Amino acid sequence: MFNLWLETNGLSGIQIGIVASIPWLLMLIIQPFWGMLADKYGKLLCLKISLIGALLLFVLFPLVNSGIIVIAGMTIALSLFNTPVLPLLDSIALDHVEGKQIKSYSTIRFWGAIGYALGASVTGWLISLIGVQAAFFSSAGFSLLCFFSALKIINPNLQHKGLDVEFKYFGRIISNKILLIFLFIIVIVSISQSAITFFLALYMRQIGASPETTGLAIGMEGISELPFYFIAAWLLQRIAAGKVVFIAIIATCIRLFLYSINSNPDLVIFIEAMNGMTWTLLWVASVEFVNNLIPPKWRTTGQSLLWAAYFGAGAVSGNILSGWMYQLMPMKQVYATNGLMILVTATAAFYIFFLRKTNENEIK
Numbered sequence: 001m002f003n004l005w006l007e008t009n010g011l012s013g014i015q016i017g018i019v020a021s022i023p024w025l026l027m028l029i030i031q032p033f034w035g036m037l038a039d040k041y042g043k044l045l046c047l048k049i050s051l052i053g054a055l056l057l058f059v060l061f062p063l064v065n066s067g068i069i070v071i072a073g074m075t076i077a078l079s080l081f082n083t084p085v086l087p088l089l090d091s092i093a094l095d096h097v098e099g100k101q102i103k104s105y106s107t108i109r110f111w112g113a114i115g116y117a118l119g120a121s122v123t124g125w126l127i128s129l130i131g132v133q134a135a136f137f138s139s140a141g142f143s144l145l146c147f148f149s150a151l152k153i154i155n156p157n158l159q160h161k162g163l164d165v166e167f168k169y170f171g172r173i174i175s176n177k178i179l180l181i182f183l184f185i186i187v188i189v190s191i192s193q194s195a196i197t198f199f200l201a202l203y204m205r206q207i208g209a210s211p212e213t214t215g216l217a218i219g220m221e222g223i224s225e226l227p228f229y230f231i232a233a234w235l236l237q238r239i240a241a242g243k244v245v246f247i248a249i250i251a252t253c254i255r256l257f258l259y260s261i262n263s264n265p266d267l268v269i270f271i272e273a274m275n276g277m278t279w280t281l282l283w284v285a286s287v288e289f290v291n292n293l294i295p296p297k298w299r300t301t302g303q304s305l306l307w308a309a310y311f312g313a314g315a316v317s318g319n320i321l322s323g324w325m326y327q328l329m330p331m332k333q334v335y336a337t338n339g340l341m342i343l344v345t346a347t348a349a350f351y352i353f354f355l356r357k358t359n360e361n362e363i364k
Contacts (some may be wrong), residue, residue, distance in 0.1 A: 001123060001135035004201040005062075006071070008132055015068050017323015020198050022072065023079040024315040034084040038091070044153060047088045051147040053081030058140035062133035085146075092153065110229055115142075117222030124215010132211075179293055181352055183309040186286060188345040189249055190314020192256060192338035193278065195322040197315075200268075203331035209265030217265075220272035221279075228276030232284040241288035242353035248282035249346050256339030260332045286310075 006016045038046045057078040064074050096102040119142055126134035204214040235244050255274045262268065290306050325334045 001127065001132060001201055003198055004205065005132045005135060007202060009071065011068055011071070013323045013325075013327035014320070015323070016326070017320040019068065019072050019075055020323070021316040021319035022075045023083050024311055024319070026076065026079040027083040027311060030080060030083065034088070038088060042155070043088055043092050043095070044150060044155060047085065047092065047150055048147060050081045050084045050088065051143050051150065054078060054085065055140050055143040055147070057081060058136045058143060061136045085143075095155070110226060113222045113225040113229075115222070116225075117219040120218035120222065121215050124211050124213075124218070127211040127215070176293070178352055179290070179305070181348060182289065182293070183305060185245075185249070185345055185349050185352075186306065186309045187314045187317070188341060189252060189282065190310040191318035191321060192342045193252060194315050194318025195334055195338045196255070196259075198319055199322050199326065199331060199334065202326065203259065203335070204265060204268060206331050207263050207265055207268075209268065213265045213269070217268045217272045220269050221275040224273045224276035225280045226276070228280035229284070231276075232281050235281070236285065236288055240353070241285045241292060242349075244281055244285035245289060246346070246349050246353045248278055248285065249342060249349050251277040252282070253339050253342040253346065256335045256342060260336035260339060262332075283310075 003016050003020055006019055011019065034046060034050070057074070061074055061078065064070055093102060093108045102108060119138065123135050123138045126138055130137075200218065201214055204217065209217070232244065235247075251274055255271060255278055258271045258274075259268075262271065286306055322334055322338070325337060329337075
């Protein structure tokens with residue numbers, strides 16, 4: 001709902017795109033800093049600090065309405081505290097998997113999808129009562145609940161050994177043509193999916209949707225993910241990871257074209273049901289594809305490149321590009337343009353996933 005709030009405060013399309021890209025840009029810059037703090041002082045402590053900081057800034061944010069400079073400054077401040085929350089939670093969850101307190105990471109991620117759906121639905125209902133600024137108050141409320149829950153988490157007793165990172169081999173990794181083509185494809189897919197993630201509320205407003213319908217549509221994104229965590233595991237046991245990525249890319253193309261021809265707000269809820277196919281399949285299979293392409297000793301580096309491609313370069317570029325197009329054309333045309341871009345990208349994806357046989361651990 002952030003872009004919708006930005007528009008109500010008078011920001012233009014390109015300004016919305018720039019401001020909305022700030023959290024994703026800062027995520028790449030500040031995450032190593034939070035990682036060092038977490039290693040030195042503890043992940044739970046850093047999680048609690050980030051939650052409290054985000055909570056306070058969520059409450060203060062609706063009071064800001066004095067132009068793009070102040071709004072951008074507040075967005076930077078909020079991002080400093082809010083962006084580390086999910087990576088810290090991921091790391092804590094993985095510690096508990098290693099310590100045998102949790103069976104698997106996917107078990108926790110499954111419940112995250114439910115939380116996403118509930119959060120979007122509750123926020124949409126609150127917006128219908130008090131306006132779009134309710135998104136900040138609901139975010140603060142859920143952050144407070146998360147903080148209280150974090151008080152009950154117990155650190156697992158783990159014996160971690162230092163990682164032997166061989167930086168001199170980094171050039172071999174980034175010079176691998178298949179990896180570079182794959183990361184380029186992921187960037188393009190992320191750019192187009194960013195138009196869905198960050199501009200859906202604006203699209204819904206243009207076709208006459210109520211806040212409740214918008215909340216339900218966004219909530220459907222989370223609900224649709226649930227079965228695809230199991231479907232992805234089933235598919236990856238039967239076909240190559242690259243082919244599963246290709247399925248997700250084609251599904252993204254279809255989803256974008258459906259937005260471009262639809263004018264019924266209620267039908268968007270059904271289009272959003274494709275999110276499990278377009279996002280969950282894409283991410284789970286992409287992680288597996290990179291893992292198969294890069295040997296275990298450099299696997300963390302490979303996953304970092306994947307993260308940077310999708311959440312960094314793709315999300316930032318997608319925000320700015322869609323914001324610029326939003327100034328020039330209706331969101332239907334923005335989605336059609338992104339759908340065409342994905343369709344062209346699918347040809348390159350077809351080559352590396354179907355026409356070329358990629359060996360596992362190709363980077364030696």
